[in-house]
Amino acid sequence: MTTLHRRQFLLGSAAALAAGAISPAFAADAKLRLLFWGGKARADRTFIATDLFSKANPGVTIDGEFMAFQDYWAKLGTQTAGGNAPDIIQMDYRYIVEYAIRGGIAPLDEFVGGALQLDDFDKDQLDGGKVNGKLYGISLGANSxxxxxxxxxxxxxxxxxxxxxxxxxxxxxxxxxxxxxxxxxxxxxxxxxxxxxxxxxxxxxxxxxxxxxxxxxxxxxxxxxxxxxxxxxxxxxxxxxxxxxxxxxxxxxxxxxxxxxxxxxxxxxxxxxxxxxxxxxxxxxxxxxxxxxxxxxxxxxxxxKPSMFFSIGGTSANKELSAKFINFFISDPEAAKALGVERGIPCKASTREVIAPTLDAQSKIALEFVSNLGDxxxxxxxxxxxxxxxxxxxxxxxxxxxxxxxxxxxxxxxxxxxxxxxxxxxxxxx
The missing domain is CATH 3.40.190.10 (Periplasmic binding protein-like II)
Structure with a gap:
């Protein structure tokens, strides 16, 4: 069974095409810059997913960099002010309004239904990424x-x-x-x-x-x-x-x-x-x-709460390709298994189904906690x-x-x- 067929089996044909290889328009060499906060455990999981994307899309590389939360915002602010923001930005609920209204991140609505396949995405998490009615961030997981x-x-x-x-x-x-x-x-x-x-x-x-x-x-x-x-x-x-x-x-x-x-x-x-x-x-x-x-x-x-988002830099020259990467990150079965619930409970129902049988003890605790908050x-x-x-x-x-x-x-x-x-x-x- 080919990789495309396996994704088609797990996610459905529309999502499979979006999660798979990129179109011929992006066949030439391309590099996307990714900036995120977190420790080594998060970085290890993230880089497995970026490598999977590059393997599925020859010629495309992801240059990822990570750091502690407090250091992250100083660096992102400097890069954004200098017109050198990363293509893919890990964004926090606390800052999404500020970056959206100042043009630091780009609206994503034009990619929904194309590069971004969000049909089975949790509505509350989708709404959490909107500013003034426009979508600026794709939640990478629900948490509390x-x-x-x-x-x-x-x-x-x-x-x-x-x-x-x-x-x-x-x-x-x-x-x-x-x-x-x-x-x-x-x-x-x-x-x-x-x-x-x-x-x-x-x-x-x-x-x-x-x-x-x-x-x-x-x-x-x-x-x-x-x-x-x-x-x-x-x-x-x-x-x-x-x-x-x-x-x-x-x-x-x-x-x-x-x-x-x-x-x-x-x-x-x-x-x-x-x-x-x-x-x-x-x-x-x-x-x-x-x-x-x-x-x-x-x-x-x-x-x-959306644990964090992936947003696209307002000055990125590769917005559609960045949107395709984000879609891969939240949809691809092998990427999902590597990522687990470290960034929160996945927001796509199909992704949750893929990872549920693979979770370790700590991941199961997180899943049960967020799913059973009750009163x-x-x-x-x-x-x-x-x-x-x-x-x-x-x-x-x-x-x-x-x-x-x-x-x-x-x-x-x-x-x-x-x-x-x-x-x-x-x-x-x-």
């Missing part, structure tokens, strides 16, 4: 926020793993039990989540609020932020979370520097698709659960506005100031709200 949990640390202490009903109110008592039985000196129950934007958003959603309104304003107020910083100050005083000095070690969003990987905490705020990458750099077995509820019995603040699940919020990334950085900075005792929660709440509001207002004027 999740706590990474060190199973071994809990088992050594003889304490049951935290589960779906865990609340912030439960943390002091749980920490007291853990601290009394902990076999690992210096390890705390939780990281300091006060500077973690997804943790703040999840908590706000449980209070009936949000981070941002649909028109790009703050959807929270100063009192919300005071309460947030006070929550973490109280947890710090109760010996639940790591010290300010330890948390400062996690300054780059690299998995290697997180509190769980450094052995400073049993749990770390992350995303469900990251379990594979976390396990790759942790010797202890890991699992995951949901973010804490605000109180026992309350609903959760989770949603199914934790709410609607997808609007895409973050331009300058949302700057607000996230401001949150991290303010949280450190509170943690190190340079300001109080009562002062930090209004100060952060004013600063964030000004940042968002400046973005709208720009």
């Amino acid at each position: 926020v999740a706590l990474m949990v060190n199973e071994a640390a809990f088992k050594e202490a003889g304490i049951e793993l935290p589960g779906r009903e865990l609340s912030y109110e439960d943390l002091p008592a749980l920490a007291a039990k853990f601290n009394a039985a902990n076999k690992r000196p210096g390890m705390k129950l939780f990281q300091d989540g006060s500077g973690v934007e997804p943790a703040l958003e999840n908590w706000l959603r449980q209070r009936g609020k949000a981070l941002y309104t649909a028109d790009g304003k703050a959807a929270f107020d100063a009192q919300d932020m005071t309460d947030w910083f006070k929550l973490w100050s109280d947890l710090r005083a109760a010996d639940v979370i790591v010290s300010a000095e330890d948390q400062a070690l996690d300054a780059t969003d690299a998995i290697e520097n997180t509190m769980i990987t450094l052995g400073k905490a049993t749990t770390t705020f992350a995303n469900s698709n990251q379990l594979i990458a976390f396990q790759a750099v942790n010797k202890d077995p890991l699992t995951m659960t949901n973010f804490p509820r605000i109180k026992a019995g309350s609903g959760g603040g989770h949603y199914r 934790l699940l709410g609607p997808l919020p609007p895409a973050p506005p331009a300058n949302a990334g700057e607000v996230s950085t401001q949150l991290r900075t303010t949280s450190q100031e509170v943690a190190f005792g340079q300001t109080s929660p009562e002062d930090a709440g209004p100060a952060f709200f004013d600063q964030a509001s000004a940042t968002l207002a400046r973005a709208k004027k720009g």
Whole structure:
């Protein structure tokens, strides 16, 4: 059976043709530049897929480069500003609006039905890649926020793993039990989540609020932020979370520097698709659960988020070829098996069917978690506005100031709200 026939069998003839060899118009040598964030585990999987595409399309090569999340945006911003953006850009939900409205990424609508075959693509994930009604990003997987949990640390202490009903109110008592039985000196129950934007958003959603309104304003107020910083100050005083000095070690969003990987905490705020990458750099077995509820019995603040997108650079000279590569990445059976769920649960039903029998233990945990959120699940919020990334950085900075005792929660709440509001207002004027 030929490769084309096997794809035809698994995906259907229309998708097979789009996923297979490129048209004669692209037969000449061509090089596409691909930029993405992530660690070695993601890169290894990605480069298998790029090699498969080049093998299926002789003469086409993919020049891929990867780096940590924080470093990534600085490099992408510099390249985009200089008119030298990559052809294929890994894009985040937080930044897609900003890059779309500034022309940093190109609309993809003209390729849908041709280079991009999206008939069995999840609608909520497709909608997540739209800005002002136009499609700018193809979701590479659905995920949700999740706590990474060190199973071994809990088992050594003889304490049951935290589960779906865990609340912030439960943390002091749980920490007291853990601290009394902990076999690992210096390890705390939780990281300091006060500077973690997804943790703040999840908590706000449980209070009936949000981070941002649909028109790009703050959807929270100063009192919300005071309460947030006070929550973490109280947890710090109760010996639940790591010290300010330890948390400062996690300054780059690299998995290697997180509190769980450094052995400073049993749990770390992350995303469900990251379990594979976390396990790759942790010797202890890991699992995951949901973010804490605000109180026992309350609903959760989770949603199914596009883990990340592939977008096409606004200045790319190979937009159609880039769209064909993206389609291959999300549709080709062999690429799908190599990629697994490391970037989230695939958004094409046909791709999910292909990979389901091949998943390892961590991948099955991720699939089950995202598929069974239950009362934790709410609607997808609007895409973050331009300058949302700057607000996230401001949150991290303010949280450190509170943690190190340079300001109080009562002062930090209004100060952060004013600063964030000004940042968002400046973005709208720009």
